[in-house]
Amino acid sequence: MITIDGVVGVGKSTLMNIMVEEMGYTPFQEPVVNNPILDRFYYDRERYSFPLQVFFLNERFKHIKNASKIEKAVLDRSIYGDVIFAKMLNDAGEMSNEEFGIYKDLFANMIEHCQAPALMIYLEASTEEAVRRITNRGRSYELDTEIAYWERLNKEYRQYFEEYEASPVLKINVDNLDFENNPEDKEYVLSLIREEIARLKLDDENK
Numbered sequence: 032m033i034t035i036d037g038v039v040g041v042g043k044s045t046l047m048n049i050m051v052e053e054m055g056y057t058p059f060q061e062p063v064v065n066n067p068i069l070d071r072f073y074y075d076r077e078r079y080s081f082p083l084q085v086f087f088l089n090e091r092f093k094h095i096k097n098a099s100k101i102e103k104a105v106l107d108r109s110i111y112g113d114v115i116f117a118k119m120l121n122d123a124g125e126m127s128n129e130e131f132g133i134y135k136d137l138f139a140n141m142i143e144h145c146q147a148p149a150l151m152i153y154l155e156a157s158t159e160e161a162v163r164r165i166t167n168r169g170r171s172y173e174l175d176t177e178i179a180y181w182e183r184l185n186k187e188y189r190q191y192f193e194e195y196e197a198s199p200v201l202k203i204n205v206d207n208l209d210f211e212n213n214p215e216d217k218e219y220v221l222s223l224i225r226e227e228i229a230r231l232k233l234d235d236e237n238k
């Protein structure tokens with residue numbers, strides 16, 4: 032089970048699709064379209080932070096449960112990334128301390144039953160590049176969100192991944208890598224992933 036994480040717009044879904052096409056992985060997509068409150072959350076974060084976190088926690092748990100039953104799974108975003116959002120929202124006063132306390136308790140209970148990924152691919156980018164990609168993608172609720180939110184998220188992500196040790200991490204800075212449109216960049220990223228898989232002997236484990 033390989034997980035791809037990183038800030039919004041960094042290219043997680045795009046890379047996941049490449050791994051599906053080029054490496055035969057089975058995708059576990061982030062629930063954006065079928066998310067009943069994501070849009071509302073962006074316009075009223077105080078009201079929707081807590082239910083949104085519970086929604087994502089539950090979805091992530093389902094994905095991990097199902098992904099751990101198959102040989103080559105790739106997940107778009109991780110349960111660990113959710114904690115970054117939850118902490119950030121609590122720090123900003125958009126999720127109350129009581130709600131964050133309940134969230135942490137629920138998380139602690141769930142994580143005991145979650146298999147850690149065999150590899151975490153952390154896609155790192157400058158906030159400017161992430162916002163450029165968010166703008167190109169054009170989800171209206173993200174376009175209406177202030178830049179400071181994306182800056183805070185990036186800062187929290189970087190800090191979190193400096194200390195993350197639940198699994199091996201492959202960190203890739205994607206600021207100058209257009210693996211979506213440039214075949215050379217795509218091959219380069221795939222080679223990094225293949226090398227890491229070989230180094231960790233994940234292929235052997237998966238046989």
Ligand SMILES: Nc1ncnc2c1ncn2[C@@H]1O[C@H](COP(=O)(O)OP(=O)(O)O)[C@@H](O)[C@H]1O
Nearest residue numbers: 039040041042043044045164168208209210211
């Ligand atoms: N490496 C890349 N270089 C340039 N644009 C990219 C790259 N990867 C993805 N994109 C574009 O950036 C936007 C966000 O990509 P996406 O994969 O949906 O990000 P995420 O899943 O991390 O939010 C999309 O419009 C996508 O086409």
Ligand SMILES: Nc1ncnc2c1ncn2[C@H]1C[C@H](O)[C@@H](COP(=O)(O)O)O1
Nearest residue numbers: 038039040061063084087112113116173
């Ligand atoms: N845990 C989360 N809290 C708040 N918002 C979240 C969380 N997980 C995902 N999101 C948002 C961020 C994006 O608007 C969409 C999808 O993420 P993406 O990085 O584009 O895959 O959901």
